[in-house]
Amino acid sequence: MTSLRHNPIKEPDAGPDERESAYLDAARDCILDVGWRRTTLTEVARRAGVSRMTIYRTWVDMPQLLADLMTREWGGVVADSLADEDPAAPTVDRIVGDVVGTVRRLRENELFVRIVELDPELLLPYLLSRRGRSQDAILGLIARAVADGQAEGAVRRGNPLAIARALLLAAHGFVLSAHTMVDDEVSEDELDAELVHLLTRSLQP
Secondary structure (H helix, E strand, O other): OOOOOOOOOOOOOOOOOHHHHHHHHHHHHHHHHHOOOOOOHHHHHHHHOOOHHHHHOOOOOHHHHHHHHHHHHHHHHHHHHHHOOOOOOOHHHHHHHHHHHHHHHHHHOHHHHHHHHHOHHHHHHHHHHOOOHHHHHHHHHHHHHHHHHHHHOOOOOOOHHHHHHHHHHHHHHHHHOHHHHOOOOOOHHHHHHHHHHHHHHHHOO
């Protein structure tokens, strides 16, 4: 049975320990309250109840902390989507369901929404210049699921990594720009149904 669920995200390094998770929680609360530009390592330390140097020993600046926070946050979004997967569904339906479920959850994630509202420029490097750790992890999941589906004969032939990257590029638009296409004539649910159709037809032999 092929799915993204059977290939859980694995970080390049060990995940944050309990103390680091608490610091990331404090940073998340700061960004939700005042946005990225007004969040400092000093304020994160204050909210976490530790000294500024304690935070500096883990992250030398806010961009490093944000990268770890986003990796944890988006990884959690993916994990939640995979938890809803129907193991009895056909292979392509499971892969598509995992991707579309992640798209929907990202659009509703309070940290993601806050960043888009107040500091959208934080996302630009990951859209225009380079991939982030979370993107690479998601690509790995999709590529492995595609390769397994090809071995079953359920997914069309082709380079699994190229297929995975194409799917992720398509998903980017539905995460970031779907709201610009929603009005009295087209609903968000209708757009998501089109994404399901697009991804399904892209994967089928």
